[in-house]
Amino acid sequence: MNAHPARRRESSxxxxxxxxxxxxxxxxxxxxxxxxxxxxxxxxxxxxSSIYRRFRTREALMASIxxxxxxxxxxxxxGNFEADLRLLVRGYAEWLxxxxxxxxxxLFVEDRLNDDFRTLWVDNLAxxxxxxxxxxxIERGKARGDVDPAISTAVVLHSLLGGVVQQLAAxxxxxxxxxxxxxxxxxxxxxxxxxxxxxxxxx
Numbered sequence: 744m745n746a747h748p749a750r751r752r753e754s755s756x757x758x759x760x761x762x763x764x765x766x767x768x769x770x771x772x773x774x775x776x777x778x779x780x781x782x783x784x785x786x787x788x789x790x791x792s793s794i795y796r797r798f799r800t801r802e803a804l805m806a807s808i809x810x811x812x813x814x815x816x817x818x819x820x821x822g823n824f825e826a827d828l829r830l831l832v833r834g835y836a837e838w839l840x841x842x843x844x845x846x847x848x849x850l851f852v853e854d855r856l857n858d859d860f861r862t863l864w865v866d867n868l869a870x871x872x873x874x875x876x877x878x879x880x881i882e883r884g885k886a887r888g889d890v891d892p893a894i895s896t897a898v899v900l901h902s903l904l905g906g907v908v909q910q911l912a913a914x915x916x917x918x919x920x921x922x923x924x925x926x927x928x929x930x931x932x933x934x935x936x937x938x939x940x941x942x943x944x945x946x
Contacts, residue, residue: 759797766787829932
């Protein structure tokens, strides 16, 4: 007797998963100009009623994707700055070289190219929270005396994350494998080592 509601719940969850995957794929391939509820619905293979029941506008759909799929360093706090940086860089590398990376790279491009999208992106609370969490990893290092207080927090953070992005862009390895090889992991460790040396307080 409970089988039918359970099936409906499972079906609803499956539809939501298909919509999310399709939305990321459509946005990554077609950008904001091609990102419509209709195009996402077609890519997901679901009817208009299924998508409109969940999202009234493409902005609402995009906001839900940003909230669910941005990289967030909020859970990183081991009490040791070096360990935190290694977790941060490895987590970001794994995320960027996976499905989240396709979303992230397109977000950066659209932010620069489309003013209407930029407003949605900049004003998104999930984005602000994710950025704050990442900056807090560096700020905690400063508070513990592990980072020269004269060095910009943004410079330290962007050196780490930018180094991951550049390695991904330069690599010829298959997507999902850039940072899983011994060479890829050694690159991440070397990146952290370099930033640590450059950011430590002067003796």
